[in-house]
Amino acid sequence: MHILMRMLVAFAISATVSTAASAAEYSGPIRIVVPFAAGGATDALARLLAPGLAKELGHTVVVENRPGASGQIGTAFVKNAPADGSTYLLALDHSVVIVPLITPSAGYDALRDFAPLGTVARFQWVLSLPTNSPATTLQQFMDIAKKDASKRNYGVPLMGGMPDLIGNSVGSKAGVAMEAIPFNGSAQMMPQLIGGQLASGVTGSPEAVTMSRAKKVRLLAVTGDKRSLLLPDVPTFAEGGVPGLNLNSFNAFFAPKNLPAAIAEKFNAALRKTLADPDVRKQVSDMSLDIVESSSISEAKAELERSYRFWNSTAAAKR
Known part of the structure; x- marks a missing residue:
C-alpha cells in the first residue's frame, strides 16, 4: 500500500512539473484575436492593451482581426486554438454567449469551450x-x-x-x-x-x-436603467417609451477551455496591472467605455454565467 501511495504521489508531482514545464516552454508571440473588423471599439481596445500586456507577459503581442458572422468566425478560431497561452480572444459577451445560442451551427458554447480571463470594460x-x-x-x-x-x-x-x-x-x-x-x-x-x-x-x-x-x-x-454619464442629454429607451432594454454589454478576454491555471492567472495579473495604468484608464474612458480595473478570474466567470443565463432564457423563449 505504501509503495502504491508513493507511486501515486510521484505521478502527481511529475504531472504537475510536466504541466508547468510545458507552460513555460511557449516562447513565441502571443496572438489576441478580435472577431470584428479593424477600426471598431473592440479592435481599438485590443490595440490599446497590447503593449501593456506584452510588457507584463514578456512576449510580443499581436492583434489579429478575424471578422465575420457576428464574431462567430474569430471566436470559433480561438475555441479550436491550442490551450498553451499563445492565443487569446478579446470579444463582446455577444459573440461568445449569444451567437451560439441563436446559431447552433456556430459549434461552440460559452461555458463549455472557453476560460474567462477577465472583464475589461462595459458599455451601453x-x-x-x-x-x-x-x-x-x-x-x-x-x-x-x-x-x-x-x-x-x-x-x-x-x-x-x-x-x-x-x-x-x-x-x-x-x-x-x-x-x-x-x-x-x-x-x-x-x-x-x-x-x-x-x-x-x-x-x-x-x-x-x-x-x-x-x-x-x-x-x-x-440602453440601461439610467442615462450615460457621457451622454446625459440622451434619454434611456424606457424614458422614450420602450421598456425592457435595461441591459448593457461587456468586453472580456477568453482563452480555450483547457488553458492551464498558472497561465490563466499570469494573464489575469498582467491584464489587471495594464488596466490599472493611469494612461490606459484615461484612454479607455476617452473611448466611452466603463473600465473594469480589478476583474479576477472568478468574477469574470460569474459575469459570463450571468450573461449566459439571461440570454439562454431569452433565446429559449424565442425558439
Whole structure:
C-alpha cells in the first residue's frame, strides 16, 4: 500500500512539473484575436492593451482581426486554438454567449469551450439616426416608421443580442416590423448610417459618442436603467417609451477551455496591472467605455454565467 501511495504521489508531482514545464516552454508571440473588423471599439481596445500586456507577459503581442458572422468566425478560431497561452480572444459577451445560442451551427458554447480571463470594460447600446432625419426623438422616429416602410430598417454591427432586441422592441412599440441590416462591425456600418443609406443604426456607446461629437449622427436613446454619464442629454429607451432594454454589454478576454491555471492567472495579473495604468484608464474612458480595473478570474466567470443565463432564457423563449 505504501509503495502504491508513493507511486501515486510521484505521478502527481511529475504531472504537475510536466504541466508547468510545458507552460513555460511557449516562447513565441502571443496572438489576441478580435472577431470584428479593424477600426471598431473592440479592435481599438485590443490595440490599446497590447503593449501593456506584452510588457507584463514578456512576449510580443499581436492583434489579429478575424471578422465575420457576428464574431462567430474569430471566436470559433480561438475555441479550436491550442490551450498553451499563445492565443487569446478579446470579444463582446455577444459573440461568445449569444451567437451560439441563436446559431447552433456556430459549434461552440460559452461555458463549455472557453476560460474567462477577465472583464475589461462595459458599455451601453445606442440607437442613432442620420443627421438629415426629421426625427429628433424616439417617439418621432416610431411615428415616421409607421407611415413610411423605407424608414423601418436599422443597421447592426452583429446579429442577435441587444442590437436585434432594440430593433424588435422599437418595432413592437411602433406596431411595425423593423428590418435588421447586418454588418461586420460598427466600422463598416457607420458610413452607411452617416450617409443616410440606413434609416437608423444600433452601435455601442464608443462609436456613438465619437460620431455624435463629430455631429455625424443623431442619438435617440441608450440602453440601461439610467442615462450615460457621457451622454446625459440622451434619454434611456424606457424614458422614450420602450421598456425592457435595461441591459448593457461587456468586453472580456477568453482563452480555450483547457488553458492551464498558472497561465490563466499570469494573464489575469498582467491584464489587471495594464488596466490599472493611469494612461490606459484615461484612454479607455476617452473611448466611452466603463473600465473594469480589478476583474479576477472568478468574477469574470460569474459575469459570463450571468450573461449566459439571461440570454439562454431569452433565446429559449424565442425558439
